[in-house]
Amino acid sequence: MVSTLINGIETSSIDARDRGFQYGDGLFETLRIRHGRPCLWSAHMARLAHGCERLGLPMPDVALLCDEVERLCCGGADGVLKIVLTRGSGGRGYRPPQDPAPTRLLSRFPTPDHPPENRMRGVVVRICDTRLGHSPVLAGLKHLNRLEQVLARAEWNDISIAEGLMQDIEGNVIEGTMSNLFVVQAGVLRTPELSRCGVAGVMRAQVMAVAGTLGIPVGEGRLGLRDLATADELFLSNSVIGIWPVRRLDSRDYVPGPLTARLAAAVDMCND
Ligand SMILES: Cc1ncc(COP(=O)(O)O)c(C=O)c1O
DSSP states (O other): OOOEEETTEEOOOOOTTBHHHHHOOEEEEEEEEETTEETTHHHHHHHHHHHHHHHTOOOOOHHHHHHHHHHHHTTOOOEEEEEEEEOOBOSSTTSOOSSOOOEEEEEEEOOOOOOTHHHHTOEEEEEOSOOBOOOTTTTBOOBSOOHHHHHHHTTOOOTTEEEEEEEBTTSOEEEESSSEEEEEETTEEEEEOOSSSSBOOHHHHHHHHHHHHTTOOEEEEOOOHHHHHTOSEEEEEETTTEEEEEEEETTEEOOOOHHHHHHHHHOOTTOO
16 A cells, blocks of 8 residues: 655655755644544644745645545555645755745554553653743744754653653743643643744644533643642643543642543544
């Protein structure tokens, strides 16, 4: 079965001059595939379109992307799909070409073998030393510059630790290295605001929308380590894992709580 398509062609080679490779000039989406179909497709396409608008990249034809996803996922199996979109090759130095010919890279991967108890019992999480810089112009986007996450993820090898939380340069807790963070305080759901750094996750938006329909008060704001230490419940979200309750953060234990369980039961990871 095909596992990589670059601009619709079965190949794994990319032009060395591609700006995604040279400068991280592009965006990506990571989607869950269930029974051969991409989950939360519209939300991922909306984020990609928004990212393209912010970076001045032409958005690929969604019908074309759909055809390519179909080619990659036609076996009907579960897995993960990664879509990378770059500004393509060309331009002088950093200066982008006036008429870019973007590169579309679609790859299919097996579902990661995370222990199933991560969802039920929760995960152990640590605080990373690597901080997120402020870059309002890129905040929220799933752009290709991921060095801060790479450095943060290199901080631990202990396989019992599932995720690391990252603070910004001012000590605000922002997100995990590969996930967004939610905190429950006295029945209120809170998640860090992402105007200066962080990725506005598709699953984060899904969780906030579902909380709204369940009548759970939800808000974005600044959160510090103290808010985590005094929280009743903590959980992480991303499009592939869904929701993972946190059962331990450094030396503090949490009991995966009722609000996390309600949201995990109500969030449909695959609604289109
Ligand atoms: C740094 C970071 N934040 C948040 C997320 C969650 O995003 P999504 O819900 O769109 O999967 C990811 C996903 O990979 C991520 O890498």
